Amino acid sequence: MDDLKNKYLGQIADAGDENALEAIRLAAVGKKGEVALKMRELGKMTPEERQTAGPALNALKDEINSALAAKKAALADAALDERLRSEWLDVTLPGRNRPQGTLHPVSQVTEELTAIFAEMGFSVAEGPRIDTDWYNFDALNIPGHHPARAEMDTFYMARAEGDNRPPHVLRTHTSPVQIRTMEAQGAPLRIICPGGVYRADYDQTHTPMFHQVEGLAIDKDISMANLKWVLEEFFSAYFEIDGIKTRFRASHFPFTEPSAEVDIQCSWVDGTLKVGEGDGWLEVLGSGMVHPKVLQAGGIDPNEWQGFAFGMGIDRIAMLKYGIPDLRAFFDSDLRWLRHYGFASLDQPALHGGLSR
């Protein structure tokens, strides 16, 4: 019996392919195989002999079967290995192209500041880009002769012959949205108004269109101290630097009183501007307590309500945060610029996850 076992296990071990293995199986444990023939001989044995030979034969059969199965698996593995060895790819070839577009920095920054101001309770208001001179100037306490009108480099819409209304303007700031929102919603109010504005100025640092965000908060007892807090919170959140210092400087705007220009802390190191450190100051926005005449123009009683307003350049704070050097390039649509300064579709700013990557 041991001879039989050694013979077949040896053959199995030497088998080179599946056909040889099948032949061995037939010869050993097939219906007419050697083990089967031995099994048939069991009938001729005494019960005592059968008691030892039977289990031994069964054990032999099992052993051969598992050796066959093991060899079969080994041969299959070897064959697979052999095939895989021939299936080599140059995986340094580029992957299939997946298009990757971008969002414009102005869109991205607008979403960032919307997220921050929403957290502080401000909603987003919008208004028309072409507006009447009343909304753009008069309602904001800038009468016709006011030097600020001339200084704003206003674009005017052409008037048809015989149309003697004052010409409409391309809004020079987002402030008209203040008036329209006050008219529509009344007080109390917390809004920001982001959007495009226009001034007839085109040089190294000016483009005839740019973007502003206006903020307005009206309530019973809002003070300039609240304004300062809101702006400091905003700058810290926006620039993602804790405790950015701001400086309020008295200034003048027709639509606020008192008025302040606001500087943020910055440093110049090797020609690079860094926000939130150093002893320098960089002017970033204009602000103040809403002038009583402006509240009145918006239909709000200045004896009952007061509040603050501020306005800053979206393009400008985008340049500051992301180190974009040239404003004019914002509107040039140069693919190289868009790819470099643009934002991926999944970079959706949120306060819980962080505004920027």
Added chain:
Amino acid sequence: MKFTLSWLKDHLDTTATLDEIAEALTDLGLEVEEISNPADALKDFTLGYVNHAEKHPDADKLRVCKVDTDEGEMQIICGAPNAREGITVVVCKPGMYVPGIDTTIGVGKIRGVESFGMMASERELELSEEHDGIIELPSGKVGDKFIDWLAENDPAKVDPVIEIAITPNRPDALGVEGIARDLAARGLGTLKQHPVEPVPGSFPCPVEVSIDDDTLDGCPAFAGRVIKGVKNGPSPQWLQDRLRAIGLRPISRLVDVTNFFTFDRNRPLHVFDVDKVSGGLRVHRAEGGETLEALDEKTYTLQPGMMVISDANGPESLAGIMGGEETGVTDETVNVFVESAFWDHVQIAMTGRALKINSDARYRFERGVDPLFTADGLELATQMILELCGGEASEVVLAGTLPDHSRAYKLDTDRVQSLVGMDIPADTQRDTLTALGFRLDGDMAHVPSWRPDVQGEADLVEEVARVASLTKLEGRPLPRLTQGVPNPVMTPMQRREQAARRMAAALGYHECITYSFIDQASAALFGGGDDATRLENPISSEMSHMRPALLPGLLQAAARNQARGFMDMALFELGPAFHGGEPGEQHTLISGLLVGRTEPKDVHGASRPIDVFDVKADAEAILSAMGAPAKVQILRGAQGWWHPGRHGKICLGPKKVLGVFGELHPKVLTEMGVKGPAMAFTLWPGEIPMPRKTGATRPALALKDLQAVERDFAFVVDADVEALTLVNAASGADKALIVDVRVFDEFIGGSLGEGKKSLAVTVRLQPSDKTLTEAEIEAVSAKIVEKVSKATGGSLRG
């Protein structure tokens, strides 16, 4: 507004440093733009004494000098004719930078003799144009700093110049005295009082003055007097220094006096040469068409209603803006009429703007000068002219009367605290206003005549706040209107726009922001460019009209990128387009543009030219992201800038167009300079119906256990039959059973013959209660063939 430190100190008694003054100015709202301190460039130079000088052995014009300096005796070769023994000089030692020759001095050898530095001329130190010789000082010790000597003996030369930005509400700060008043109120010193002593006239004024009745609103008062027997000529050095320091060119004593008071007291004045004036001076309105040569030597044509000052010969001065050349003073002038008038700021602004004259007088009158200073200004000018030019003054003549500008507002000290959010004691508030020239009478603050900007209680708050310093303000949290987790703040349209942007970027498009105005020709190609959207004052003809669509801007961007060598691109923009020139005649669009290939040539062979079905898929994806319904119609007949056969309108019914996609018309591309073909889409986010918000719950998921069956059909139809017609017909064959019909093949021409095509669809049948039998499937198939044949005129392909 520029002034020098010493000029400021004429009005402000202070020990504050230049830095402290600058900081206070900025904090007060008089923002310092620049400080230039001439001492900065001279701080290294020291005094020396020439112990010995002798002729250079090899050069007749050079001298070898032994100069005593703070570092001992030095040998300096000098070519100046006045270089000689026994003079005190300014020494520039090796290593020092000399501004006037833009050179850093080194040790040199001049014709074989060593020289250790130089002795400077005034021009070399940028003190004057003087270069005939080196500076010889009448006093000073060896080793003293030259700037200290200058400060002591010639302070104008080291007088720092301060330039501040003036906001339009602060005409008073257009005079040095007004600036000093602000600083004194802040506590940086005391305002010096300069009482005005009237100069008595010794004879009646020979020039009569009058104001026409219709001009009194623009010129309420016109004062003046004659000074006879003056001698004009160059001003004294101190006056020339002052004017030069602030960038003015000294002209003559008479002119310089008027310029001095313009800047010293914000009081513009004018001087006429009386001998060139015929008859009296009359202030009146121009009839229109008169011409006048002004002092800038340009001739202006007056428009009806502009205020002018005329004599018997006609207009002689653009009132309050610029005097006339004809009656201007010269070096030969001996008799003058000095004018001090008060002009209405609005009318001066209008005339100045119309004539495009930017003069110091206009700048001040249109912001507002102190009306009550009209007479005093005349007296001060008279005094100075008499001092500098001699002569004899007449009595003062005055036409009209000075308007009453007196007014008072209630100072509510509590309100100041509530608006500013800073604790400023009531007494401090009152003291501040008093220091600024307000007169407090109980709670009422009477506004000083030089502050036309103060027009209400809010202005008092501003004055108190800025003097108290907003820098000291401490932030206080702003309470939200609602407590707890903030509510969403974006409107459905805002969310839609955000989703569209992010989806477009995810699809590979780069977002552009292009100008809202474009050239007329490009606007016209896209249905705009009419007068309603024309700008009156465009910055250039490239930006003359409000854009009627976003595509022209994107096409211009594509052309620019192609010119840079980038041929494949996907661009989009989301923003307003303008269908008229009235507020609100704008609508939000999102447009995308594909040019070139889907991607660069690549190893996988996936790169191919972009086609209509790229933009169709992108348009559908973006519409879906914005919440548009999936079931839409595709119609034809969009505007002319689309390829007539290769575009589709995505519609909900014939009049509800959500978007258009397709190939752009080749002629449009040619006109816009874009190498095509180009595919594009334009979507109208506002046209998508608002969803009926019924909560966030979704309908239950109905899963069918029975297996679906798919059957393929190929139909031969006319080539112009649209696939959607076929699909809709097939879907309609059994609405309960057919869940999907999908076109999977299109084959045109070939064995089918001219004008025919084959469209193959897969129909998916989903039984719901029992498995379909072959007979049932056959029945549905027959129905599908019948419906399709009826709808398209086609037949099942054999």
